[in-house]
Amino acid sequence: MNDRRICLVGLAILLGITAGIGAPASALADGEASSPPIGTQTISLSAGPIFPIRLTPHQSSKLFGAATALSTAWVVTNPLGSAWYQGRFSLGVGIIGLSTSEPVTAYGISLTPKLEYRFTGWGRLRPHVEGGGGPIWTDLGGRVPEQPGQFNFLVWTGAGLSWMLTPRWALTAGFRFMHISNAHLRDPNSGLNVGMPYAALSYSLF
Helix, strand or coil, X not given: CCHHHHHHHHHHXXXXXXXXXXXXXXXXXXXHHCCCCCCCEEEEEEEEEEEECCCCCCCCCCCEEXXXXXXXXXXXXXXXXXXXXXXXXXXXXXXXXXXXXXXXXXXXXXXXXXXXXXXXXXXXXXXXXEEEEEEEEECCCCCEXXXXXXXXXXXXXXXXXXXXXXXXXXXXXXEEEEEEECCCCCCCCCXXXXXXXXXXXXXXXX
16 A cells, blocks of 8 residues: 555545534534533544755755554643644654655654644634654664664644534644754754654644
8 A cells, every 4th residue: 555545545444534524514502512621631633745855965864654653641831821722732752653655665663752732722622732752663764865774753743623523523724843863863864854744634632
């Protein structure tokens, strides 16, 4: 199964689960879209394609493929700010898996802590910014000029828009920028950059 089919299957699963939730967005009362309390846990599954972002002349590889992420996070602050920028911070951890089809067929997996700020003053619409980083294993090591080894580090950031389907379920569209390098543990260390547009489905445990 190629990367495009993996993405399509993942998105179809997300849409199928969403359709089966049973409560349309119109059934969500305004009072039910209030800010979640401290300790609320959210579990999220996302999927999307990846494509190369080359920022320096030393980044020559054109990595195309797909990635999925399973993450969980807990709300750790009371509402901060007011008006449009009111929101809460969440801390969590995620597992990111990726596969590439160009220039080589390869796989990778990473475990990364994450920090998220979610805006809560927009009703059912919940914009957010996020970021994280951690170790990643990938068999790209030695097969592309940017990475001499299989053990590296992944640093990523992103933003997205969530729509609250119910008080617990949300559908999200967003974009992540991911950078893979070995922190100068080995040479060369020119790094790899990929972009990832994604769709996600999340569930909150109050």
